[in-house]
Amino acid sequence: MNILETKGLYHDFSKLQVLFDVNLQVKEGERHAVIGPNGAGKTTLFNVITGTYHPSRGKVFFKGKEVTGARPHEMTRLGMGRSFQITSTFGRLTAFQNIRLAILSKKGIRFQFFRKVDNMSAITEETDQVLKRINLDRERNIPASMLSYGKHRALEISLALATDPDLVMLDEPTAGMSKDETHYAVQLIRRLTEGKTLVIIEHDMDVVFSLADRITVLHYGQILATGSPVEIRENQAVKDAYLGALEV
Template identity: 50%
Template structure:
């Protein structure tokens, strides 16, 4: 096998990951490998541990056991901001923006560290052409150029989620984690956000938690099913859809709920 045909190393590797809160074991030994450039969905019933798994990966919770590696480098014990600077960025279930700042200012803030701005009081960000150009480029990517100078708090729900996705990608991360990006949206809003996710994560690794099966099967290259803190199946969408264990534990009920 030549160097050009060799498979790329995993972007994210999880091995033996566990998390307990007191006597309650929430994550029960998760093993998962997600390839660079892959779009991977994690699905499962409410209470399965999906958000806890996200929090373990991104450093919000320390694991009780096991390891998480980002591009081969172990990130256990690192603070969330350190993991972010290593190339992993996430969004949250609840929209997390600065509502009184303009749309442009929200995106510009998220660019500061990657553009070399540190904790100094003499850098005048308003005078930085690079920051302005970078923020405007992201606004164009997320289709919010026309809303540039509005307070972020007046955007529609779907536009706020789009802005949060823009903030998530602004630092240049190559692994993007989205936690229920289309929750609470109408069909038209969902279509808008799905098209946006597909565009802004091109050539990046996408890991998402999502309950809308149409979104999952439309976006994901592979799917993992988490039930009671354990992954019961991982595979391509059709493999997961036809898996009897998945049908029994989750997918049948989830698909019925959408109709």
């Protein structure tokens, strides 16, 4: 079954056409990588799927239900979690507070009520469990902006997962990481997405080919190919357009 599907998706920014007839299919339980050169439209595709933008044309289906145009918080409630290419943590809040905020927003508890729920031990407990799972329990009370780059990005990845989504969408989670940090992040992603569906935009081909069950290649806003890592590696159109240049 496809947990996520787009049908004939188009998007443009004023006159700039960015997505053309994108028919993406993500199967339940798979790890699906979206790759393609800079400017191909990968982040825009995420933004259209997660409700940040309304598509110019076409439809988005999540868990078999049409969700085109649903707002981001509705998508979160339906079971979709996402991370951003640009850091979206609250730098002055601690690791604990960032995770708690993500958990509270999923539960629909608004900021005004924050102080009251401050003492809610169930939420505190849930937050501490997440911190432990992501090995940030020792950094619990450190402001996000003071964390090392790798730990900060790990927190970022975890925010997408703090709401326990069925589908996790990560936009270049390893961008700017050292080799060690990337290795750690991939292990974290693998562990945290166990039993879930993952869609990941990733530029590091080692990560893509080690993590993904299936790969979709986006090129100038169109899907060039979808297939297993072996199929993508051997696809002539993909080699010509993209992978060849990277010597994969």
